[in-house]
Amino acid sequence: MIRPEEPSWRKPAGMFIILGLIAFWAFLIGSLSEHLARLPGLVQAAVYIFTGIVWIAPLKPLLRWMETGRWR
Template sequence: MTPSWRKPAGMFVILGLIAVWCVIIASGSAMIGRWPALSQLAFYLVTGIVWIAPLKPLLRWMETGRWR
């Protein structure tokens, strides 16, 4: 069985997604830092989980070569 190019490409896409997501969230930290503590907690919990959503189709593509 020969290795597929999709796995290394997918890993780079995942790393890029994480980097872009971190920059987006960190760029709003000055504004978010003025919110009440519980609002900040809720925001960071949600944004910490939301980035995982695009991973399922990407991981499926890495394994099978299909998006669906």
């Protein structure tokens, strides 16, 4: 008979870290919106697209840690 694995505390902790990262990033970019509003529309779009993608970069090691307990 297969024994179910013990639940890991890393998954809920990682979920809260991800939510915190999203909130921090949204606050940071939102606080820059006054300065970004002065830029031409296409530049604004490029900045928002870039910053909308960049926050994903730290997720790969975080998700790996959530699954395995190792950062690398």
